[in-house]
Amino acid sequence: MSLTGGVLRVVPVLWRSDDEPPITIPRDPAREAARRELSKRMYHENDPGLLQRALNAFWDWVDRLFGAASTATPGGSVGLLVIVLAVLAIVGALWWRLGTPRRMPTSSATLFDDRPRSAAEHRATAEAHAAQGHWNQAVQERMRAVVRSLEERALLDVRPGRTADEAASEAGRTLPDHADRLRAAARDFDDVTYGGRSAGEGTYRRLAALDDDLERAKPQLTNSARSTAHNADQGAAG
Known part of the structure; x- marks a missing residue:
């Protein structure tokens, strides 16, 4: 230490030996030497990694945020x-x-893809999916089999782009005894295909039973068809 003008100033001193005078180092070079020494790897082996530092900064921010909010x-x-x-x-x-x-069903979503297949093919595909426990795909294919079967029997006109709801509504007018089950089947198809829901075995079995019942169902004549049949009967009787 040295006293200059009444001010006490600390001067870095290096003692070389008992017989040699001390060596003083200016302040800036001493600071730079200390910085180089402390930057060595041996002093930072236990420092937190980049991820830990980021997490620490995040939790510090959360702590400050809650502190300000409180x-x-x-x-x-x-x-x-x-x-x-x-x-x-x-x-x-x-x-x-x-x-x-859940994503709501899209009203414009179509029932069939671009490649036409028969009702028998759709049923076989549905049963194959059911055998593997793939109930979503089984429900989709069985509903397609129902609609394709009605088209093959001329109970529905073949119309590309038809939705499951449209098919159920149209078929329900021809087969009114099964109208409620057809609408329920269309809802199941939409929920599985476009609503993000998962079908179970029970859903598929109900749809398969509906398919079997529709195969044996007789269509109900509309008023215009009844009128035409009645006039034909009267003409034959006359």
């Missing part, structure tokens, strides 16, 4: 905790009430 919230930290719990309770209630968000 000072602005009536009741401080307790009031903030009450608000957070209330928000979580509301979100949980909505989730329980509404269920998992």
Whole structure:
């Protein structure tokens, strides 16, 4: 140490030996030497990694955010905790009430793909999927078999781009005894294909039973068809 003008100043001193005078090093070179020494790897072996530093910075930010929010919230930290719990309770209630968000069926989605197949082919594909427990695909193919079978029997006109709902509505007018089951089958098809839901074995078995019943069902004549048949009977009798 040296006293200059009444001010005490510390001067770095290196002692070489008891017999040699001390060596003083200017402040800036001493600072640079210390920096180089502390930058050696041996002093940083236990430093946190990049990911840990990022996480530490994130949690520091969260801590500052909650600290600022707690000072602005009536009741401080307790009031903030009450608000957070209330928000979580509301979100949980909505989730329980509404269920998992699902994509709504698209009204323009078509029933068939571009490659036409027979009802028998759709049934065989459906049974193959069912044998493997692939119920979604089994339901899709069985519904296609139902509609294709009605087209093959001329109970539905062959129309590309028809949706399952349209097919059920049109077939329900010809087969009114099965109208409700046809609409339910169309809903199952839409839910599986476009609504993101999963079908089970029960859904497929109900659809397969409907397919079998429709094979034996007799169509109901419309009013115009009854009128034409009645006039033909009168003409034959006359």
